[in-house]
Amino acid sequence: MAAGRLLRSSLPLAVLALTAALLGEALSQGAPAAPPAAPETPSGPPPQAAPAAPASPARPTLVPEPGDPGDVGEVTLPEKPAVMVSGTSTADAGFAAIRSAIKRLEEALVRAGLAPAGRPLVIYQQFNDDNSFTYDALIPVERLPEPRPALGPDIRFGRTPSGRALRFVHKGPYDEVDSTYDMIEVYLDAKNILVKDPIIEEFVTDPKDGADPELELNIFVQPR
Secondary structure (H helix, E strand, O other), rough: OHHHHOOOOOOOOHHHHHHHHHHHHHOOOOOOOOOOOOOOOOHHHHHHHHOOOOOOOOOOOOOOOOOOOOOOOOEEEEOOOEEEEEEEOOOHHHHHHHHHHHHHHHHHHHHHHHOOOOOOEEEEEEEEEEEEEEEEEEHEEEEEHHOOOOOOOEEEEEEEOOOOEEEEEEOOHHHHHHHHHHHHHHHHHHHOOOOOOOOOEEEEEOOOOOOOOOOOOEEEEEEE
């Protein structure tokens, strides 16, 4: 996984034709032609189109203001309650493992009758010498329920990371996220910024597959 480096109105024609015929008949009889009756105007205000159904609100990101892929944002992450699950994966299978973990969390929320209140997050906790890594996948919720419902094997309640952070934005396939992490490394080295080990990725769009060109990620690193 690349994150390891940082852990490193017209009238109808029929009406017009009828009006002309009546006028011609009146003239042929020598009688003054009566002016055509004005079309009847309906009383009351014009009908209005039915209002469109309100769109479902999108899940908010941790920082409401959107990020800019061409800029580094200095932000403060709020602490939010969340459901979470931990896992281990190899680098090659990382995206599939993360997507599966997020799906498990979504299903657990449905079973527990809880509504998600934010975008999915992944915290990369540790990268190992055997090319594997450990991670936490999270989905924020509005509040921690009491009593706590059972969520399923290995799924628990927790909280999202909080505090000062630098936000970088990746737009494009996850398979190409290495280039964004390369840029992050260059930036941190140039600024001589040391960061804490956990790297945080927030899926602004749903993780469909690694080649999705519409994928957008917020990548947060927290200075020491």
